[in-house]
Amino acid sequence: MAREGDYFTRLVDPDRLREYLAAELGSVDDDAYAVDHHQEGHSNETLFVRWGERDLVIRRPPPGETASSAHDVLREYRVMDALQATDVPLAPTILACEDHDVLGSDFYVMERVEGDVLRDSEPERFVVPEHREGIGTQLVDTLSTIHAVDPDSVGLGEFGYPDGFTERQVRRWSEQLTWAFSRTTEEREVPVLYDVMSWLTDNVPEEYPHTLVHGDYKLDNVMYAPGTPPKINAVFDWELSTLGDPRTDVGWMLSYWRDADDPEPEVPDLTTTFMEHPEYPTRRELVSRWEDATGFEYEHDRFYRALAVYKLAALGEMFFRRYLEGNSDDDLYPQMETQVPALGERAMRIVEGDEPL
Known part of the structure; x- marks a missing residue:
């Protein structure tokens, strides 16, 4: 269901995350839930979550000590949520969580958007x-x-x-x-x-x-x-x-x-x-x-x-x-x-x- 490895287990406990999402979004079947670590970024960590028919994205800070204010994901959520009705193109926001019992840090959830992020080559x-x-x-x-x-x-x-x-x-x-x-x-x-x-x-x-x-x-x-x-x-x-x-x-x-x-x-x-x-x-x-x-x-x-x-x-x-x-x-x-x-x-x-x- 999830990528194995010590670092992955520091990012997410899939069982605790599932409990949280079920309480907030409603339950899904076992085979309709999956968590994977998206490794393209180099700052905050990104998790891709399949939740029934929905494709979600979770953003959380990296584990361990970080410089003050360098990984403020709740600030990120606040501005994205505020801009939803403007002309600024954004992924739809869903949830923000300050309960560190879930992932060990603040995090937020948004809908996954389809398209291309241009890094190595042009489509x-x-x-x-x-x-x-x-x-x-x-x-x-x-x-x-x-x-x-x-x-x-x-x-x-x-x-x-x-x-x-x-x-x-x-x-x-x-x-x-x-x-x-x-x-x-x-x-x-x-x-x-x-x-x-x-x-x-x-x-x-x-x-x-x-x-x-x-x-x-x-x-x-x-x-x-x-x-x-x-x-x-x-x-x-x-x-x-x-x-x-x-x-x-x-x-x-x-x-x-x-x-x-x-x-x-x-x-x-x-x-x-x-x-x-x-x-x-x-x-x-x-x-x-x-x-x-x-x-x-x-x-x-x-x-x-x-x-x-x-x-x-x-x-x-x-x-x-x-x-x-x-x-x-x-x-x-x-x-x-x-x-x-x-x-x-x-x-x-x-x-x-x-x-x-």
Whole structure:
């Protein structure tokens, strides 16, 4: 019924989960219940559940100690639930649970949505110029839709504190990097990240728009519906969403979107490269479309892209710490020993203007 293994048993007790779902959704027959661990993600954990005729998804934090606020799945549920009636494409939300007797952590349940998450390759149905263009325009248009949400109208007016948001981003990610370093420096040090930390601290933009932000917006956190033309039918991974600076979302999206002449990726396992084809829009074209849709200007590019790569390095260092402490079976995590220093060098290239938009 479920994938075997010590790590899987730390994620879920299928019997306890079944009791909970039966109480909330009604009972199903033994052969109509199954739980599997979806291993594509590298942060919060995802479980696929067959419950009678329904296909469900459960999101929960990884087991073991995590950095403060890094895996807040109930926050993720709150914003997804609030946005259900907006134009933002989302999987339907079902349940949120704070009872740690069920899975040992907070978790939530949503309906499973069908489509393609584009990671390693483009679907064959999209391999024509207009659909390749559409993959990029759908990505940036959906981000613009998120930034256009009126937080007060959906009950998210108190979801965050946009004043001082960008400065807090630098401080919070520096704290999480420091949390990871408190263990990982026993293996090796990454001095360039302290230089990036100092530059970001000294160059925080004083003014920026205030909107809902996703916090982890990139190509493989959206799903494209079956069929053509490309259309996004779900945005995932809202755990870092809040009210803040939309340019941080743009910088993060751009840090993953590749142009044809880009250097080799620092983290190949987290890097999609097919958009290097000339039929895809460039980063500059994505920025122009976002500016046209939102009416905002994408200023301070070096800061926002350097911050994005710095955050990715901090995530990688947290992954490395969890690997060293035995709290993950993800093959990516040990690679961070060398890939985080490479990300630090990339962030510094952006700071110094050697990797322009």
